[in-house]
Amino acid sequence: VVATDxxxxxxxxENGRNGFLVPPRDPERLADALIxxxxxxxxxxxMGRTSRKIAEDMFSIDRMISKYxxxxxxxxx
Numbered sequence: 001v002v003a004t005d006x007x008x009x010x011x012x013x014e015n016g017r018n019g020f021l022v023p024p025r026d027p028e029r030l031a032d033a034l035i036x037x038x039x040x041x042x043x044x045x046x047m048g049r050t051s052r053k054i055a056e057d058m059f060s061i062d063r064m065i066s067k068y069x070x071x072x073x074x075x076x077x
Contacts, residue, residue, distance in 0.1 A: 001051065002033045018051040 001019030003009045013019040020033035037044055057063070 001047070002030065002037060004030070012054075014054070018047050018054055 001013050003013055003019060003021055004024045005015075005021040006024050010021060013021050015021040020037070022029040022033055037047075
């Protein structure tokens with residue numbers, strides 16, 4: 001993933017670990033990050049695996065159920 005460092009993206013993309021975050025309105029940094037990924041298959045594969053692991057951990061059924069239960073408990077209080 002190559003994304004700009006805005007909104008909720010920094011919560012999902014850990015710069016250098018599972019993607020690259022670049023400052024908004026910085027086309028040179030965006031291009032550099034894209035070229036880096038395009039030229040480095042090992043990095044793409046590693047980041048892809050890391051992204052999958054993070055997504056599975058953050059959005060597993062068990063975790064989502066737990067989060068919803070916590071939310072409902074807060075609403076009842």
